[in-house]
Amino acid sequence: MRVFAFLVGAVxxxxxxxxxxxxGKVYFSDSEVAPSAxxxxxxxxxxxxxxxxxxxxxxxxxxxxxxxxxNCESYIEKDIGACDTALPSSTCVxxxxxxxxxxxxxxxxxxxxxxxxxx
Numbered sequence: 001m002r003v004f005a006f007l008v009g010a011v012x013x014x015x016x017x018x019x020x021x022x023x024g025k026v027y028f029s030d031s032e033v034a035p036s037a038x039x040x041x042x043x044x045x046x047x048x049x050x051x052x053x054x055x056x057x058x059x060x061x062x063x064x065x066x067x068x069x070x071n072c073e074s075y076i077e078k079d080i081g082a083c084d085t086a087l088p089s090s091t092c093v094x095x096x097x098x099x100x101x102x103x104x105x106x107x108x109x110x111x112x113x114x115x116x117x118x119x
Contacts, residue, residue, distance in 0.1 A: 023059050023061050023062060023089075024057065024058050024059020024060070024061060024062030024081075024089075025057075025058045025059065025062075026055070026056070026057050026058075026062065026064055026114055027054075027055070027056040027057075027058075028042075028043070028046065028053050028054070028055060029046065029052055029053055029054045030054070030056075033114070035062070035114045036113075036114055037113060037114065037115055038113070039071055039072035039111050039112075039113055040111060040112055040113070040114075041070070041110065041111055042066070042109055042110055042111060042112060046107070047107065047108055047109070047110060049097075049107055050097060050098070050107055051096060051097060051098070051107070052096070052097070052107060053066075053096070053097075053106075053107070053109070054094060054095070054096040055080050055094065055095050055096070055112075056092055056093070056094040056095075057080050057081040057082070057092065057093050057094075058090065058091070058092040059081075059082070059089060059091070060081075060082045060083065060084055060085050060087050060088075060089055060091055060117070061083075061085070061116060061117055062081055062114065062115070062116065062117065063079050063080060063081030063083055063114075063115060063116070063117050064079070064080045064081060064112050064113070064114055065077055065078070065079050065080075065112060065113050065115065066078050066080065066106070066109045066111075066112045067109060067110065067111045067112065067113075068105065068108065068109050068110065069110060069111065070110045070111050071111060072111045072112070072113055073111075076103060076105075078095070078102075078103050078106070078109075080093060080095045081093055081117060083117035
């Protein structure tokens with residue numbers, strides 16, 4: 001009976017975590033974006049700029065996965081975030097087209113997801 005109670009508790013905790021927003025903040029070109037695990041479209045104006053999108057992720061348990069293709073299809077993708085709990089929770093990582101670590105063609109990325117680092 002204890003094992004069953006433990007499993008129910010573990011499933012409930014997993015569901016709650018999945019339903020909650022990851023701790024931290026995400027900014028696209030200085031505008032805060034609401035956390036969502038759903039695939040989101042990069043705003044159209046940022047897909048044609050040579051300097052946008054500038055993506056900033058603050059926190060050590062949250063990341064943005066940016067995708068070149070629409071609908072978060074895996075072809076070329078880039079994870080952005082600190083994802084290191086040894087760092088202060090106030091740590092921010094920023095990435096922009098042409099910046100250090102940015103993939104070639106980042107200004108043409110079309111979609112993104114916000115999630116936990118361990119996913």
